[in-house]
Amino acid sequence: MAVSAAAQWLQQALLDQCSGSSPALQLDEGLVSDLVSYCEIAAPSEAQQYLFSIVGEEQCKDIVTEYLRRRGDGYSDVFMFHDHGREAQGETGLHAYMKPKEDETFLAGSKKTSKTIKQKPNTPEVQGNSPQVSTASSKSGLSQSSKPIKTRGRKGGKGITLAEAAEGLALFPRGGPCNCQASRHKLINNCLGCGKIVCEQEGEGPCNFCGALVLREGSDYAGLEGLSMPPANDAEAAAQAFKDRLVEFDRSAAKRTTVIDDQSDYYEIDGNAWLSDKEKLLLRQRQEEEERIEAERRKRVVVTIDLLGRKVVMEDKGDGKGNSPHENLVLAGDSGQSGTSDYRIIPNPFIDSNPVYVGPKGATGTKNSEKLINQLQGMVLDRTGRVQHDDPIFEAVLGQQLGGIYIEGEPTSSKGWAGPTVRGTRSSMDDEPVCMTDNRNASMNGSRNEDGRQGSDVEKQKQENFDICIPSSQRSDGRAAIMLAPSLLDQNRPDLALPSIWSDTVLMPGMVLLKGWLSIDDQVEIVRECSTLGRGYGGFYQPTFADGRHMRLQMMCLGKKHWDATTNSYVPRRQNHDNATPPAIPEKFSDLVKRSLQRAQDLALKAGGLKLGRKQVEGELPNMDPTVCIVNFYEQTGALGMHQDKDESAASLKRGSPVVSFSVGDSGIFAYGKERDPQKAEKISLESGDVLIFGGPSRMIFHGVESIIPKSAPKELIDKTNIKQGRLNLTFREL
Numbered sequence: 001m002a003v004s005a006a007a008q009w010l011q012q013a014l015l016d017q018c019s020g021s022s023p024a025l026q027l028d029e030g031l032v033s034d035l036v037s038y039c040e041i042a043a044p045s046e047a048q049q050y051l052f053s054i055v056g057e058e059q060c061k062d063i064v065t066e067y068l069r070r071r072g073d074g075y076s077d078v079f080m081f082h083d084h085g086r087e088a089q090g091e092t093g094l095h096a097y098m099k100p101k102e103d104e105t106f107l108a109g110s111k112k113t114s115k116t117i118k119q120k121p122n123t124p125e126v127q128g129n130s131p132q133v134s135t136a137s138s139k140s141g142l143s144q145s146s147k148p149i150k151t152r153g154r155k156g157g158k159g160i161t162l163a164e165a166a167e168g169l170a171l172f173p174r175g176g177p178c179n180c181q182a183s184r185h186k187l188i189n190n191c192l193g194c195g196k197i198v199c200e201q202e203g204e205g206p207c208n209f210c211g212a213l214v215l216r217e218g219s220d221y222a223g224l225e226g227l228s229m230p231p232a233n234d235a236e237a238a239a240q241a242f243k244d245r246l247v248e249f250d251r252s253a254a255k256r257t258t259v260i261d262d263q264s265d266y267y268e269i270d271g272n273a274w275l276s277d278k279e280k281l282l283l284r285q286r287q288e289e290e291e292r293i294e295a296e297r298r299k300r301v302v303v304t305i306d307l308l309g310r311k312v313v314m315e316d317k318g319d320g321k322g323n324s325p326h327e328n329l330v331l332a333g334d335s336g337q338s339g340t341s342d343y344r345i346i347p348n349p350f351i352d353s354n355p356v357y358v359g360p361k362g363a364t365g366t367k368n369s370e371k372l373i374n375q376l377q378g379m380v381l382d383r384t385g386r387v388q389h390d391d392p393i394f395e396a397v398l399g400q401q402l403g404g405i406y407i408e409g410e411p412t413s414s415k416g417w418a419g420p421t422v423r424g425t426r427s428s429m430d431d432e433p434v435c436m437t438d439n440r441n442a443s444m445n446g447s448r449n450e451d452g453r454q455g456s457d458v459e460k461q462k463q464e465n466f467d468i469c470i471p472s473s474q475r476s477d478g479r480a481a482i483m484l485a486p487s488l489l490d491q492n493r494p495d496l497a498l499p500s501i502w503s504d505t506v507l508m509p510g511m512v513l514l515k516g517w518l519s520i521d522d523q524v525e526i527v528r529e530c531s532t533l534g535r536g537y538g539g540f541y542q543p544t545f546a547d548g549r550h551m552r553l554q555m556m557c558l559g560k561k562h563w564d565a566t567t568n569s570y571v572p573r574r575q576n577h578d579n580a581t582p583p584a585i586p587e588k589f590s591d592l593v594k595r596s597l598q599r600a601q602d603l604a605l606k607a608g609g610l611k612l613g614r615k616q617v618e619g620e621l622p623n624m625d626p627t628v629c630i631v632n633f634y635e636q637t638g639a640l641g642m643h644q645d646k647d648e649s650a651a652s653l654k655r656g657s658p659v660v661s662f663s664v665g666d667s668g669i670f671a672y673g674k675e676r677d678p679q680k681a682e683k684i685s686l687e688s689g690d691v692l693i694f695g696g697p698s699r700m701i702f703h704g705v706e707s708i709i710p711k712s713a714p715k716e717l718i719d720k721t722n723i724k725q726g727r728l729n730l731t732f733r734e735l
């Protein structure tokens, strides 16, 4: 092995110190040789320190100085004696690797002595990003050269093994210390000594904190494969292969891992430090798009508020591709009139029975009613008569009768819903009658004919008067009357706890109720006859009191005279309205009156005989031959205030000639008593077919009709006559 001249000089200088009679040193030749060998591989400062500690500073100070000078590796005395142990830093700003103290953990299994790197001024020892081996020899032997050595297995000297790096034989490109923890600069690796996260700013090399070597994964500097010894046997080879697999698995774990960040669902955009501006913009756009889609979806929800059913129904109309079957569907008449109508209505999708179109033909009646009907043409009602929406015209007719309006479809049963058996308000009869209905007949005042009605006038009158039934012209095609449901006020009105009367009853002396005495056939005949008469000359009209108030009913008089509401008297002509003479009382009616009176007299006799112990009953319920009949038709809101029937002749009244009253159609709450005060009155329900007779001692009772019970008429009667909702009453008297 070649030995440098400096080493030879040092060896000789030390041996000289050991020779002579009084040698300064007592070292044998072998020891001196080892000492020189070590100095040759050590850095100048270490060699100096080594010699001082072995030989003694006093003895070998000059020798060391000369030896180092002879080595000629560029270190100045100043450096050697004053900068010992300090990390060398060249003009390139690169750090030389310094081995940690021996008691510190460095690289597993490495206990090499560190070497301080000699750095020549203005001579970069590191080129590019690759470290170069410093001027040092490998441990295997002393190097004669101060030039960088080439590493094993690497061409061009650009790479070193890990072992060499661990020995401190490499210079690494280093930046200044950085604590970004790889958030600003890319990651090099974690320091295995202290855990510090080393970034590219710091670069590979000794950890700035603890000095342990930190290399990036797969570093060119770290020839791990070069370090590994070939396996000694198969078991070791298998173990190494297994280790390599585990290490590879660990290294590629990040690539195989999919991170699902739930929080990103909530679009924490602005406050998210991990997003770039571009990513934020992208996420914001995506968020807006999703919000827009959601808003569109919500718009497609249909909400139906069913007031009567007391429920709110929501229907999602789906994805918008397929509309609801009801959407945009406008019900139309036969001729497609909906296309031209101003009142097209989208039907309620949640009612079982679809609404139907109001036919073009309205009811016969006054101009006002015709106008109303005309307005309703083209509108859509459901079969119950419920209005499909809040059109003002519909609202206008809600509180009124839709007389004469027909809808297409099956006939509607008036028993379609169940109303209470008895209901009414106390207040309705407190005062004198007040008009609560429309003035549909008011226009008739203008057509008053002083001369009475004859010929064509009569025909004209037939078209104009009120009809208690649905007109026959509209019946033939099976159309059914619109049945307006009772108002909420009606529905919620507390029922009066009236005693039910199921059979013929003597209510008081001279007052007898014949329950259901009129057969259905009788009732049908009465309705048909009154409908015909009512529409004709001298037929129905709405009377007006002297003070201008309208009675809440339709009236016509039959027989000898007409009752005048303005004068409370019987007159031959309807001078207060159209000067018509009253139609005659049909024979059939008179016959029914006589027969029913006979029955009532029988009952009164029995009751009177039992109650009063008298055998003479003639004074209690006399016979009567009807000469006049007042026919009243009460619509749903109709009523009649408390009154006495005292306009007949004095003789008739004195005799107690009875009033015979037939009730047909909807039931009515009938109040009666000895006083006008309705609060003190008895109340009974007069139902279709009932006959009430009051005469004799009861002839002058106060009585009135408090209210009408909607839809309480017998279905058979409606089916056979198409009578409108309301109550028909006929009172027969003898003048």
Ligand SMILES: O=C(O)CCC(=O)C(=O)O
Pocket: 630, 632, 640, 645, 661, 670, 686, 703, 704, 705, 729, 731
């Ligand atoms: O409608 C009724 O039941 C009574 C009618 C009445 O009292 C009358 O017309 O004078």
Ligand SMILES: [Fe+2]
Pocket: 643, 644, 645, 703
């Ligand atoms: Fe009366």
